[in-house]
Structures are given as C-alpha cells and as structure tokens.
Amino acid sequence: MTVPAPAALESRIAALTDADLARxxxxxxSKLSAAEVSYLGACVRCGLCAESCHYFKASPELENVPARKLDHVAAAFRRHATTAGRLLPGLVGARSFDREMVRAWVDxxxxxxxxxxxxxxxCTVGIALPRVFRAARAALASMGLVPDDLQATVDNSLAHGNNMAITKADWVETVQWLEEELQAETGDPEARIPLDKKGAKYLFTVNPREPKFFxxxxQASAKVFWAAKEDWTLSSDPGWDLTNYGLFSCNDEQAGAITRNLVDAMERLECETLVIGECGHGxxxxxxxxPEWLRGSYPFPVRSVLELMDEYLATGRIAVDPSRNPKAVTLHDPCNxxxxxxxxxPQRRVLRRAASTFVEMAPHGEESFCCGGGGGQLAMAAYKDRRIASGGVKAKQIRETGAPVVVAPCHNCIDQLMELNKEYKLGVQIRTVAEVLADAIVPGPREEGGACPRP
Amino acid sequence: MASIDFNGTTVELNPEGFLANPAIWTEELAAVLARQEEGIENLGEQHWAVIRFIRQHWLEHDSAPMVRSICKTVGVPLKTVYELFPSGPAKGACKLAGLPKPDGCV
Incomplete structure (x- = not known):
C-alpha cells in the first residue's frame, strides 16, 4: 500500500539511499526509552483507541485508527530490532523500513x-502513543523529511528568535503602540507595558501571532497585569516568543536551541519566574x-499566565464584574x-468569576478532543483537508454547548477554531482567557479609597 | 492542488487557498479570490488600501507587514481590519494580496 506524501517530500523519499534509511x-x-520500546510490542488490538481519535471519528477508516498508525511504526521495529522479526518477518507482522514504509510513517x-x-x-494497556510517534517524527527529521512549511517555522525561530521572523524594531514599535492603547483604554497615563525591565518578578512571553496580527x-494580558499592579516585563531581544515548533518537527537539538532563547532572556533580565502566555505547545x-532538551533543570520556575490570573482573582488583587461578560462562554482545552x-x-476558575455563564463542553478536561490544529497540523498545508475534517468533532462539541463565545487559552487552537467557525458556520466569537478577564475588570482595591465591588 | 477559474485559465492555489505562485497576482485576481475564497462580494476602497499596502510591503520586504503597520499606514483602526477581512489579516488580507501563507500559528 503506497500512501502519497506531500509533493516536496515525495521527491526526497524517492532519493533516499539505503544508508539514509539505516541512519x-x-x-x-536512539529516541526510544526502554518504556517506549516495550510499548512497541504492547498493543493488544482491542480497538478502543479508534473512537478516542478525532481523525477516526471524523473519517472512520483503518489508517485513522491509532493502533494502525502505531503498527506502521512497530512493524519496522520488529523487522529490524527483534530476533523473530529478522528471522520470520511474515509470521510476526514485521515489515522492512524501506521507502514505502517511510511514506507510511510520514502519512x-x-x-x-x-x-x-x-x-x-x-488505551487499554496505557501505551504512550505520542511518545512513539515523536520518535518516528524524529527519525523522519533526521532524514530531512519534515514538511517544508513546518520546518520553515522552526527555521524562523532559529534565525530570528521568533517563529514569524519579526524584527526587533517591529516588535518594539508594536509594544509601544499597545502601551498607548492600554493607556487610552484604562484612562491611566501611567499604565505600562515594560520592556527589558531588569529584575522584574515575571518575564512574560507571547506568541508572535499576537504582535504580528492579533x-x-x-493588550488584554497587559491590562490584567496593570490591574494587579504586577512587576513584569517583556524582552525586546529573543526570549519574548514562547513558541517552539521543534516540539512538532521533533528535532531535539533545534528545539533545545529555541528553548535556549528563553533561558538566556531570564539570565539577561534577571527575572524570578518565566511566565508562559496562553499557549498549549509553548x-x-x-x-x-x-529541561530534557537542554539536559538540565532551569534555575528558575516556569508558570502559565493562567495560574497568575487565577491567583489575582483568588486573592482579591483584581476585582471583576461578570455582568460585563453577559454572553455564555465555553472553554476549549488545548491538549498540550x-x-x-x-x-x-485555573482557566475554569477565572471564567467562572469573570463571565456570567460558563458552560463545559462534553467531554472536557483530560478527555477533551483536539481542535485538529495541534501537533504542527496548522502549519502543514498538505493536510489541510484532514485538519478541517478532524476539527468537525470539536465543531460539533462547540455547537452543542449553545455558547456564543468560545475561549481557548492557545493561539494555535484559536486559529484553527477561527477556521472551524468559518467552515462549519458556527457563528461564535473566539477569545483568549485574558480577553474575557480584561473586559470584566472593575476598579478594585488598587484604587486608594475606592470600594471594591466584588461579586 | 486546488484551483480556481480565472478568465478562462486555471489558477493553482495551495490547499489553504493561497496562490501557488504569488508572482502571478493581479488586482483582478484578488477580486476573484475575495469572492470565491473569502465570500467577499465587493472589495471596497478600504479593502483595496489594505491589500495594496500588504502587496507592496511583501514586494519590498519579502514578508507580510505587522498589523500595526497596516493600521498606521492605511489609516484604519484595528477593529476595521478584522471587519474588512473576517478570516483575519493573514488568512484573509494576505491571501487576497497574493502572499504565500505566513509561517507561525496561522
């Protein structure tokens, strides 16, 4: 069975030598831990994984069953790394790691x-399929078989310190503009979006999609920090971008080099805690x-900005009026x-306080379905139709909540949800947690002598 | 590869609706893309001002402009940019300006 690969990859697959394949x-x-090796022989073919996968639910075909995807990977392992597979490949379902198999892995x-x-x-036996699939992606990466558009995003980060190749001048100008907008919005001429503030408690990081296009x-995150009187900063040099598409291309050396930007910025600016903005994979x-990629723990803690927002509300550091968000909101759970x-x-507690009505999707939390845009899918144009089809599961979940506002603490998910909104005519508004919270903020205890109208 | 019919010739698009060959862009083609890919029947003056600026920026810098730059140069508020192009500056405006799809979480 031959599965077509994206055109650009196909020519590279055809040119693979036996030495390339061995490498x-x-x-x-080399990427497999002992546990992952055992996973390769652990599948009992119960089939329960099929219905758990949004690809299969959207298009119930054999190749979409996770166990089938695993088998493509495991069959090659059996053929080349087990005695039975070497001696009696046909008997144990072992298949050679050849060009055809590479196509199957890519697909x-x-x-x-x-x-x-x-x-x-x-999974009945708890196989960590994503770990095995990441090892398979790493193998493809080592043969130069990462789809070009996904690799381009990694290359931007390596060359420019952010995944959209934004220049420092453009980044700084946008931050300064947003600071003016924040001052206009809050009526506070002292409202700041600090850049390169040495010794700030928090180094805040964002997705380049924010300054570039959205x-x-x-601005909403900055308003939350302003209301909390937080001691925070952004970095003007690399270390402001929280994304790392090395997680998806699975080239660990490149992923580590991108992570290094964050560590360097923390050292340069002498901040206490690295704060990751609303982003799943980031x-x-x-x-x-x-820390795995860099082979050592960080000398600082890492927290999600959602945890800070939750704390601000729990401790009364900022006050909100949920009636300022009168429409019902539902929440998408980014897998990462x-x-x-x-x-x-944290994000649930924030929405319950900041919005009038909060509705859960079914299922949600750990059992939430992927929006379809994760794992680098949003970057790989070749698989766009599958991405939109698989997102139909999430679209149905959203429609069933009846909520006109969908909150997603992840910019990658947000972009996919925007497309699902268009394709499936959902008619919803898609927002970050900070945007909902920022709208609900009322002058609180921070105002001297002012009453705190807490709900 | 997807495609659209344009004056009797076939214009190839990538799977996401961006021109496969950004060099062949014309304003007439932009209007066809707007109708068929974005559901915008008629491009108004503000649409054109944004599209032309993005196109020019791309020709000069080989990249899409920051939305800040679009607002400042064209003289439209941010809110208007999102209203003019419901798919957003990347998948809406940049697509109609004939740019390749920008990298990143878009």
Whole structure:
C-alpha cells in the first residue's frame, strides 16, 4: 500500500539511499526509552483507541485508527530490532523500513496525528502513543523529511528568535503602540507595558501571532497585569516568543536551541519566574520538554499566565464584574496545556468569576478532543483537508454547548477554531482567557479609597 | 492542488487557498479570490488600501507587514481590519494580496 506524501517530500523519499534509511532507523531507536520500546510490542488490538481519535471519528477508516498508525511504526521495529522479526518477518507482522514504509510513517505521524494523546489515556494497556510517534517524527527529521512549511517555522525561530521572523524594531514599535492603547483604554497615563525591565518578578512571553496580527490578546494580558499592579516585563531581544515548533518537527537539538532563547532572556533580565502566555505547545515545550532538551533543570520556575490570573482573582488583587461578560462562554482545552501539561483548573476558575455563564463542553478536561490544529497540523498545508475534517468533532462539541463565545487559552487552537467557525458556520466569537478577564475588570482595591465591588 | 477559474485559465492555489505562485497576482485576481475564497462580494476602497499596502510591503520586504503597520499606514483602526477581512489579516488580507501563507500559528 503506497500512501502519497506531500509533493516536496515525495521527491526526497524517492532519493533516499539505503544508508539514509539505516541512519533514520538508528535515529528512531536512539529516541526510544526502554518504556517506549516495550510499548512497541504492547498493543493488544482491542480497538478502543479508534473512537478516542478525532481523525477516526471524523473519517472512520483503518489508517485513522491509532493502533494502525502505531503498527506502521512497530512493524519496522520488529523487522529490524527483534530476533523473530529478522528471522520470520511474515509470521510476526514485521515489515522492512524501506521507502514505502517511510511514506507510511510520514502519512501516519505527520499526516494523521496531532500528537494530542487522547488515544493514550483511552488505551487499554496505557501505551504512550505520542511518545512513539515523536520518535518516528524524529527519525523522519533526521532524514530531512519534515514538511517544508513546518520546518520553515522552526527555521524562523532559529534565525530570528521568533517563529514569524519579526524584527526587533517591529516588535518594539508594536509594544509601544499597545502601551498607548492600554493607556487610552484604562484612562491611566501611567499604565505600562515594560520592556527589558531588569529584575522584574515575571518575564512574560507571547506568541508572535499576537504582535504580528492579533495584538488585542497581548493588550488584554497587559491590562490584567496593570490591574494587579504586577512587576513584569517583556524582552525586546529573543526570549519574548514562547513558541517552539521543534516540539512538532521533533528535532531535539533545534528545539533545545529555541528553548535556549528563553533561558538566556531570564539570565539577561534577571527575572524570578518565566511566565508562559496562553499557549498549549509553548507551555508544554517550556515547562516540561525544555529541561530534557537542554539536559538540565532551569534555575528558575516556569508558570502559565493562567495560574497568575487565577491567583489575582483568588486573592482579591483584581476585582471583576461578570455582568460585563453577559454572553455564555465555553472553554476549549488545548491538549498540550491540559492533557499533557496538567493546567486544567485555573482557566475554569477565572471564567467562572469573570463571565456570567460558563458552560463545559462534553467531554472536557483530560478527555477533551483536539481542535485538529495541534501537533504542527496548522502549519502543514498538505493536510489541510484532514485538519478541517478532524476539527468537525470539536465543531460539533462547540455547537452543542449553545455558547456564543468560545475561549481557548492557545493561539494555535484559536486559529484553527477561527477556521472551524468559518467552515462549519458556527457563528461564535473566539477569545483568549485574558480577553474575557480584561473586559470584566472593575476598579478594585488598587484604587486608594475606592470600594471594591466584588461579586 | 486546488484551483480556481480565472478568465478562462486555471489558477493553482495551495490547499489553504493561497496562490501557488504569488508572482502571478493581479488586482483582478484578488477580486476573484475575495469572492470565491473569502465570500467577499465587493472589495471596497478600504479593502483595496489594505491589500495594496500588504502587496507592496511583501514586494519590498519579502514578508507580510505587522498589523500595526497596516493600521498606521492605511489609516484604519484595528477593529476595521478584522471587519474588512473576517478570516483575519493573514488568512484573509494576505491571501487576497497574493502572499504565500505566513509561517507561525496561522
């Protein structure tokens, strides 16, 4: 069975030598931990993972079953790394790691998987499929088989310190403009968006998509910090971008180099805590994977900005009036933030306080479905139709809540949700948590002599 | 590869509706893209001002401009940019200006 790869990859696959293939397979093996090796022989073919996958739910075909995707990877492992597979490949379902198999891997791990991990938590025997698929992506990366548009985003980060190749002058000008906008919005001429404030408590990081195209979310985050009288800063040099597409291309050296920007900025600005803005993969990359890539723990803590917002409300540091958000809101759980990242409740507590009505999707939390844009899917144009189709599961969930506002603490998810909004005619508004919270802020205890109208 | 019909010839688009070959862009083609890809029946003066600025910026700098730059140069509020192009500055305005799809979370 031959699965077509994106055109640009196909010519590279056709040109692979046996030495390239051997190198790729070695890269695969080198990325596997002992546990992951055992996962390769652990699938009991119960089929429960099928219904857990948004690709399968949207298009119920064999190649979309997570166990099938796993089998493409495991079959090559059996063939080249087990005795039975070497001697009796046909008997144990072992298949050679050849060009055809490479096509199957590209299709399975780049083309039909967002590394969301929902199959994993619904797996009878607990196979960590995303870990295995990341090792497979790493093998493809070692053979130069990362889709070009995904790799371009990584290359931008390596060359420019941010994934959209924004110049320092453009970044700084946008921040200064947003500061003026913040002053106009709050009526406070002292409202600041600090740049390069040495020794600030928090170094805040954003997604380049915000300054480039959607700056209202950055202004909203700044308004929250302003209301909390927070001691925070942004970096004008690299270290302001929280994204790391190395998590998706699975080139760990490049991923580590991108993480290094954050560590360097923390050292340069002597901040206490690295704060990751509203982003799923950026949180996962900085909080959990970064120390692995850099082979050492950070000398500073990493927190999600959602945790800070939650604290501001819990301690009364900022006050809100939920009637300023009269429309019902529902919440999308980014896989890298919630299922993989463990940040589940802060955003819920914030929305319950800041909005009049909060409605959960079914299912949600760890069992939430991927929006379809994760794992680098948003960057890979070749798989656009599958991305939109698989997002139909999320679109249905959204429609069933009846909520006119969808909140997503992740800019990648937001872009996918915007497309789903258009394709599935959902007619919803899509916002960040900070945007909802910022709208609800009322003059609180920070105003001298002012009463605090807490709900 | 997707495509649209343009004056009897076939124009290739990438799977996301961006021109496969950004060099062939014309204003007439932009109007067709607006109708077929973005559901915008008629491009008004403000649409054109934004589209022409983005196109010029791309020709000169090989990149899409910051939305700040669009607002400042064209003289439109941010809110208006989002109203003019419901798919946003990247998947809406840049697409109609014939740019390749910008990298990043878009």
């Amino acid at each position: 790729g397979f070695d890269a695969f093996r 399975a791990v780049f083309g039909r998987c967002s590394l969301c991990g929902r199959c994993s938590i619904n 700056p209202l979310s950055l 949180y996962g990359a900085a909080r959990w994977e970064g 933030l919630v299922r993989h990242g463990g940040v589940r409740e």
